[in-house]
Amino acid sequence: MFLYVLGLVAVWFIYRWLKETQRVPNKEDKYVYVTGCDSGFGNLLARHLDKLGFRVVAACYTEKGEDELKKMTSDRLTTIHLDVTDSESVKKAAAVIETLVGQKGLWAVVNNAGVAFPSAPHDWLKIDDYKSMLAVNLLGVIDVTLSVLPLIKKAKGRVVNVASVFGRISPFGGAYCVSKYGVEAFNDSLRLNMAPFGVKVCCIEPGFFKTNVTNKTLVKNNVNELWDRLPQEMKDDYGEEYLKIFYESMDQRFKQLIDADLMKVVSCMEHAISAVHPRTRYSPGWDAKTIWLPLSYMPTWITDGFFLKYSPKPKVSTLK
Numbered sequence: 001m002f003l004y005v006l007g008l009v010a011v012w013f014i015y016r017w018l019k020e021t022q023r024v025p026n027k028e029d030k031y032v033y034v035t036g037c038d039s040g041f042g043n044l045l046a047r048h049l050d051k052l053g054f055r056v057v058a059a060c061y062t063e064k065g066e067d068e069l070k071k072m073t074s075d076r077l078t079t080i081h082l083d084v085t086d087s088e089s090v091k092k093a094a095a096v097i098e099t100l101v102g103q104k105g106l107w108a109v110v111n112n113a114g115v116a117f118p119s120a121p122h123d124w125l126k127i128d129d130y131k132s133m134l135a136v137n138l139l140g141v142i143d144v145t146l147s148v149l150p151l152i153k154k155a156k157g158r159v160v161n162v163a164s165v166f167g168r169i170s171p172f173g174g175a176y177c178v179s180k181y182g183v184e185a186f187n188d189s190l191r192l193n194m195a196p197f198g199v200k201v202c203c204i205e206p207g208f209f210k211t212n213v214t215n216k217t218l219v220k221n222n223v224n225e226l227w228d229r230l231p232q233e234m235k236d237d238y239g240e241e242y243l244k245i246f247y248e249s250m251d252q253r254f255k256q257l258i259d260a261d262l263m264k265v266v267s268c269m270e271h272a273i274s275a276v277h278p279r280t281r282y283s284p285g286w287d288a289k290t291i292w293l294p295l296s297y298m299p300t301w302i303t304d305g306f307f308l309k310y311s312p313k314p315k316v317s318t319l320k
C-alpha cells in the first residue's frame, strides 16, 4: 500500500515536471512589457528575457536607468520612461507599445514597479503616506494593466503581478501590506475575468530578497524621518528605546532572512511568461515557503501571538 501511494506521488511529480518544462514557441516574436526596470528584480528580468530572445519593453523610472540598461542589452530591447503614478505617462507608454507590437498584440506585462517606504506603525503615519504608496503599488498596477489589456487579449497573453508574502500576511503598519493585499485581490479577480479570453494571470509573492526595498540604510532613514516628525507626546509613549530595539531586531531578521539570489524570483517571473502552463502563484524564497505562507494559514491567535512576541513594544505597552 505504501509503495502504491509512493508510486502515485512520484507519477504525479513527473507529470507536473513534464507539464511545467514546456515552453511557448517563437520567443523572438513575443513582446514583454516590464515596469520598474531601473533596479532589482525588474532590471534582472529585463536582461534575462533579452538574453532568452524575447522582445523586451523595459519601462524605467529614470533616464539613468534607461541608459544603463541599454548598455547591457541587445537592440531587441526597447526602453521607455514610465511613472506608474502618472496616467499620462502610462497612456504614452501604452501608445508606444501598441505601435511596436502591431497586429500580434502584447504577449505579457509584468507589473513589477513598487516602493516600500514610508513604512512604520500606523499611528506614526498621515493619509498622504498611504496615498503615495498605494499610487505606485496598487493603482499603478491597475492603471498599467488596463492600459495594455486589449493588446494582451489580442495575443492571448499574460499578466504577471508582483505582490509579496505581505499580500498574504500583514505583520507591520503602513500601506505596504495594504497595497499588496490589493494587488492579490486585483490579480485574482482579473484571472477569472480574463480566463474566457485565453489570457493567463499569475501572481509572484516573493519573500525577503536583497534589493532597495530591503536596504537597511534606506529602511533606517525612512524610520528616522518618520520618528523625527512625531509629536513629543507620541515619542514619549514609544520611548527612545523602541527605536534601538527596532533597529537591532531588524538587523537580526534581515541577516537571517534576506536572500541575495534574485534569480530565484526572476526564474519564477520567466516561468510565468514563457511556460505553456504557468502556475497561478509563485512563492520564491525559502522564508516565503517555510515561514510566511504557513503562518498565513494559521489561526489569528497564533499569528498575533507570534508577531507580538517578536516585535518591539512601546514604552507604555500594557502587554506582558
Ligand SMILES: NC(=O)c1ccc[n+]([C@@H]2O[C@H](COP(=O)([O-])OP(=O)(O)OC[C@H]3O[C@@H](n4cnc5c(N)ncnc54)[C@H](OP(=O)(O)O)[C@@H]3O)[C@@H](O)[C@H]2O)c1
Pocket: 035, 036, 037, 038, 039, 040, 041, 042, 060, 061, 062, 065, 082, 083, 084, 085, 111, 112, 113, 114, 115, 136, 162, 163, 164, 165, 205, 206, 207, 208, 209, 210, 211, 212, 213, 214
Ligand atoms: N525585495 C524584496 O524583498 C521584495 C519582496 C516582495 C516583493 N517585492 C516587490 O518586488 C517589486 C520590485 O521591487 P525590488 O525589490 O526589485 O526593488 P527595487 O529595486 O526598488 O525596484 C522597484 C523599481 O520600481 C521603480 N519605481 C519606483 N517608483 C516608480 C514609479 N512611480 N513608476 C515607475 N517605476 C517606479 C524603481 O525605480 P527607482 O529605482 O528609480 O526608484 C525600481 O526600479 C516591488 O513591487 C516590490 O514590492 C520585493
